[in-house]
Amino acid sequence: MSDAVLILGATSAIARATAVAFAARGDTLYLASRDEDxxxxxxxxxxxxxxIEVHFGLFDAEATETHEAFFKxxxxxxPTISGVVLAFGYLGDQVLARxxxxxxxxxxxxxxxxxxxxSICANYLELLQHGFIIGIASVAGDRGRQSNYVYGAAKGALSLYLQGLSNRLYARGVRVITIKPGFVDTAMxxxxxxxxxxxxxxxxxxxxxxxxxxxADVVYLPWFWRYIMLIIKCIPEPIFKRMKL
Ligand SMILES: NC(=O)c1ccc[n+]([C@@H]2O[C@H](COP(=O)([O-])OP(=O)(O)OC[C@H]3O[C@@H](n4cnc5c(N)ncnc54)[C@H](OP(=O)(O)O)[C@@H]3O)[C@@H](O)[C@H]2O)c1
Incomplete structure (x- = not known):
């Protein structure tokens, strides 16, 4: 049976490629971002x-007061939505972000x-008692580094949130997957x-x-980032804080 998938941040390079992979399965898609054209x-x-059937609509992650109406x-x-992919993200200037x-x-x-x-998507899927949520976090969330710790902190918090959501929704038949990409060739x-x-x-x-x-509920992409991050996480703090990472 084909899925009906909402992709948030659908204009991102990773989301576009994900949409193509869903489309190749014959799934129905709803694409959302801030760029209507x-x-x-x-x-x-x-x-x-x-x-395939493809719908689209405007969505701004920062305008949280609009999210309820957007999801409606x-x-x-x-109405047959069975999956959500959260792909939007913002790296920003990491020096200015200090x-x-x-x-x-x-x-x-x-x-x-x-x-x-x-939260809104999870509550709806919980009622349906089936479906999936895929959230794109980042390896940057695995350990704080001077080069991107504000972005890393936000992505690390997102990973923890998705882990909790997975724990909550497992018994309700909803799967939650956390994707942790390493470096990807995109505008970001x-x-x-x-x-x-x-x-x-x-x-x-x-x-x-x-x-x-x-x-697997936590997926590093490509796979070898699981081991790179394992090594990075194992470096003792007295050494790590002296490194230029
Ligand atoms: N590229 C990497 O190396 C890398 C590594 C690890 C994780 N990631 C994560 O992977 C995901 C996709 O990244 P990418 O590299 O493919 O991104 P990208 O091509 O730079 O696109 C960023 C996306 O985020 C959306 N976005 C930004 N601010 C938004 C807002 N306020 N509301 C709604 N959408 C907003 C943009 O949509 P509009 O401007 O059209 O609204 C755009 O679709 C992100 O979550 C990113 O953090 C990327």
């Missing part, structure tokens, strides 16, 4: 290439906005120094959808 283009492309409009069009006036936007989008919309990382082992959005998209057929 781009959503229209992506939707038309998916309908043409895969012959999704359900009005796609100032809270900038850092709060990073937290508002990556954590507060994510919790706001996922374009021009950043020090990138290595960079994966393509297509690689991510195929594996994000593929994770539904596997048992």
């Amino acid at each position: 781009e959503l229209r283009r992506i939707s038309a492309d998916l309908r043409l290439r895969f012959g 409009s999704v359900i009005a069009i796609m 100032d809270f006036s900038v850092g709060k936007k990073v937290i508002a989008i990556n954590f507060t906005g994510a919790v706001s919309i996922l 990382t374009y021009g950043l120094p020090g990138l290595f082992l960079v994966a393509s959005p297509q690689y991510l998209g195929e594996r994000i959808v593929g994770s539904l057929g596997k048992s």
Whole structure:
């Protein structure tokens, strides 16, 4: 049976590739972000290439007061919703984010906005007693580093939230999967120094959808980041705090 999937942050490179992988299965999609023109283009492309049903609508993670109404409009069009993918994210300027006036936007989008919309989605799926939520966190959330600790803190908090949600919804038949990507070749990382082992959005998209057929609830992508982060987490703090990471 095909799924009906809401993709939040659908204009992101990783989300686009994920949408293609869902479309290849024949799933129905609802794409959401702040960029209506781009959503229209992506939707038309998916309908043409895969012959699937694709809807789209405006969604702003920061405007939490609009989330309830937004989700109602999704359900009005796609009442059979069976899955949600949370793909939006905001890296921001990590040096400027040391100032809270900038850092709060990073937290508002990556954590507060994510919790706001996922709470609504989770309550609905819990009533249906089936479905899935896939949240894209980051390896940056596994250990605080000077280069991105505000973003990392927001993504780490998101990972913990998703873990709790998984624990709550398991008995209600709803699966929650946390995706932790390493570096991916997207607009978010374009021009950043020090990138290595960079994966393509297509690689991510195929594996994000593929994770539904596997048992792991926390998925590092590519897989080797699980071991890289294990090593990084094992470095004793007296050494770690002296490192330039
Ligand atoms: N690229 C990487 O190396 C990497 C690594 C680890 C984790 N991630 C995570 O993977 C996810 C996808 O990242 P990406 O690299 O594919 O991103 P991207 O291409 O830079 O796109 C970012 C997306 O976030 C959306 N967004 C930003 N602010 C928003 C807001 N206030 N409300 C709603 N949507 C908003 C944008 O949508 P609009 O502007 O159209 O609204 C856009 O679709 C993110 O959660 C990111 O944190 C990425």
